[in-house]
Amino acid sequence: MHRTRRELFPGAYLTCLQTDKFRTGLLSVHLLTRLEAGTASQNALIPSVLRRGTVKSPDMAALAARLDGMYGARIEPSVRKLGEIQCLGFVADFVDGAALPSGGSLLPEAASLLGELLLAPNTRGGLLLPQYVEGEKQKLIDDIRARMNDRAEYAQTRLIELMCPGEDYAVDALGSVQAAQSVGYVTLTKHYRNLLGCSPIEIFYCGSEPPETVASAMTDALSALPRGEIDFDIGTDIRLNTVDEEPRIFTEELDVSQGKLAIGYRLGQAMEEPDMAALRVMDALFGGAYPCKLSVNVRERMGLCYYVFSELDVMKGIMTVASGIDPADYEKALGEIGRQLQAVRDGDITEEEMGIARLAVSSRMLELTDDQGALEKFWLAQNLLGLDYGPEELAALAEDVTIQDVADAASGIGCDAVYFLRGGEEEEDAED
Amino acid sequence: MQRIEYPALGMALYRAQLPNGLSIYVAPRPGWRKCRAAFVTNYGGADRRFSLEGQTCQTPAGAAHYLEHKMFDMPGGGVDDVFAARGASANAYTSEAVTSYHFTCTDKFEENLRTLLSFVSTPYFTPEAVEKERGIIGQEIAEFEDDPGAAAYMGCMKLLFGDGPLGDMVVGTAASIADITPETLAVCHRAFYVPANMALCVAGDVEPEAVERVALELLPGEKAPLPERCYDPDAGLEPAQSRAERAMEVSAPQFCAGVKLGPAQEGPEALGQRLTAELAMRCMWGKSAPAYLALYDKGLLNDTFRWESTYAGGVGYIYLEGESPDPEAALGALLAAADSGIDPKFFARQKRAVYGGFARMLDDFWELTESLADGGFGGFDVLKAPDVLEKITCADVTAWAREHLIPARFALSVVRPKKEQE
Structure with missing residues (x-):
């Protein structure tokens, strides 16, 4: 497995693992930002709102038709908490060249769809569609509330919330119901555009294609990526000791x-x-x-x-x-x-x-x-x-x-x- | 061993049936670090009543699963340590249809394989160990009972199968496992853990002949008699009851709807039956299906929605589960979709997507080995899926939907939030 890493755009890095071991290729893009109570829900909402439709494929049916045509390729919204960094983006996986009955490669198509999802959402007057934002907001609220349904997970989440008050680490990857409720489509659009400009970006590929091919596909796909002043100052505060003497x-x-x-x-x-x-x-x-x-x-x-x-x-x-x-x-x-x-x-x-x-x-x-x-x-x-x-x-x-x-x-x-x-x-x- | 080539998949499979009746499947994967072996018995929660050499046995709910827990004991101690000392991790699960024992390792494959075959074929049940396990399984049962998703699913199974074995949880209940003794476990082991009722499936960078050699060396050479399973043949396609509700502390209503498909086919045709069902459900309820998208848009379904077909206890059934503010309306719309036609272009895309899912499965050693066992027990070659899929037509799928998706035959189990009811 051959690993390479390069910077495609200011603050946007591509890690490539080239191997012909798998029948599928995996390609992901994540924006990195601080995990904070005030913005976590907004951030968490972005991938799922973007996943609703792009300029070229304006709704989920059109996106699904494209993905099905690509032998059931998948592009899923991704929201993760890594320490006190929130990572949001998409993970795509698709059948790799050698296993494709038709031959060829799905990488260019997958890369360009990822780029569309990230940079060219379906908008009206430059704003994310209110019905998409409202629909996904309700689902986000449902998802946050649904944490209690998985009792073991819920206990872990509550432990961290209660154990780390005053630390960003207490914030859940999806944020809170209250914060989610206050998100509107105008502020979300502004926040999204801001994130695109200033977030460090991690792109990852694992599959049979050479890194040059991946780099060129992703450079094309993200050519419209706005880059402003990148916020590299994100990280995790580590507290060494317990809050009180006794647990x-x-x-x-x-x-x-x-x-x-x-x-x-x-x-x-x-x-x-x-x-x-x-x-x-x-x-x-x-x-x-x-x-x-x-x-x-x-x-x-x-x-x-x-x-x-x-x-x-x-x-x-x-x-x-x-x-x-x-x-x-x-x-x-x-x-x-x-x-x-x-x-x-x-x-x-x-x-x-x-x-x-x-x-x-x-x-x-x-x-x-x-x-x-x-x-x-x-x-x-x-x-x-x-x-x-x-x-x-x-x-x-x-x-x-x-x-x-x-x-x-x-x-x-x-x-x-x-x-x-x-x-x-x-x-x-x-x-x- | 017989080598079968699948040029379209870029892989080969080695297959053998030993004189004792054991089926062996090995999918060599040069260059992979991990090996997985699964030793699977065609015995699960559905196999509660059986006769062996003329004697009929009725076993309590949870017996197959209890046995699975206790197989890990050996006269010299637990086998977990043995695997762990080689960096391997072993585990097992019991479903309605099968009990599977498996390990993954990155080193010492043959030694691990020997341990796997030895412990699964060595019954060693002391009264003390069987007793102690009751507390552990009791906690596993409690976990299921507190899980709203599991409660909705079990509610649906109860509706479909009533007092039949499929109507009970595979793990049983505190009451049903209370009387399980070493003797219960020994009887079940003697009946179902015979090579002719089992399959050994391996994926990884291994030498296929070594698998066969070890199995020949360690397992009994003779073919033991197989138990006769007593399923209820007259259960019919109607659910025992059609609607059930219960309240739990849950964020939103959770539902599970299901329908029986009738007798599970066996032999090469079974693969066609299963793939037709898979394709039909994808066309109607998949994440690109108009019905799903409309319900998603209305907020009546979210992406927790999923569906699955299962074949156990001699029958097939499907279930659909998820979260919805109005499960009855969601189910109604999902079933109405079965009546509308399927666009041929859409159908062609769904076939492609099912192929993509199949290609993924080949890289997932868990799924691959379990599917090989499943195919072995069902009498079909799961790796022929792309060829069989190619032949399924839009008309086949529509006919399947009309035959099986009859709204009156559907059961719907709902777990509602407590506060909503109070």
């Missing part, structure tokens, strides 16, 4: 029988000069791999849950733990999770556990090279972090992580908040 505890009620436990930690001094490999191995060992300390103890030994796992956000320096438990087991689960983290801090780790964690990270990284979508996410994050190494290098680094490295990575971790979502009425004790 803040939050409990909320919803009509559920299973309680959802979500715990948030600050990674502490490990974030001063983060050793990404050690952090990932530490997370795998504690709760990110299977088996791991949490699965072996909380699930298998104590039988308290069906799932329990940890997750890292290396951009923000936060680790979270999620588990679904019987509300009666709250104290037991919380206590055991804390004990297992302490064991990691203390270096109370066997060589066997260590071997499993190292291999879990390295094989996850190697497997990632077989998945275009995962590669796209990986490289977007690396580019934002200013890191230049690929999954293979990270896999190799993980192999060298020692017990001491893991203990060091965990030594400054502090539990900042515990969130528990539980049923409203008193649960009966589970039968033993």
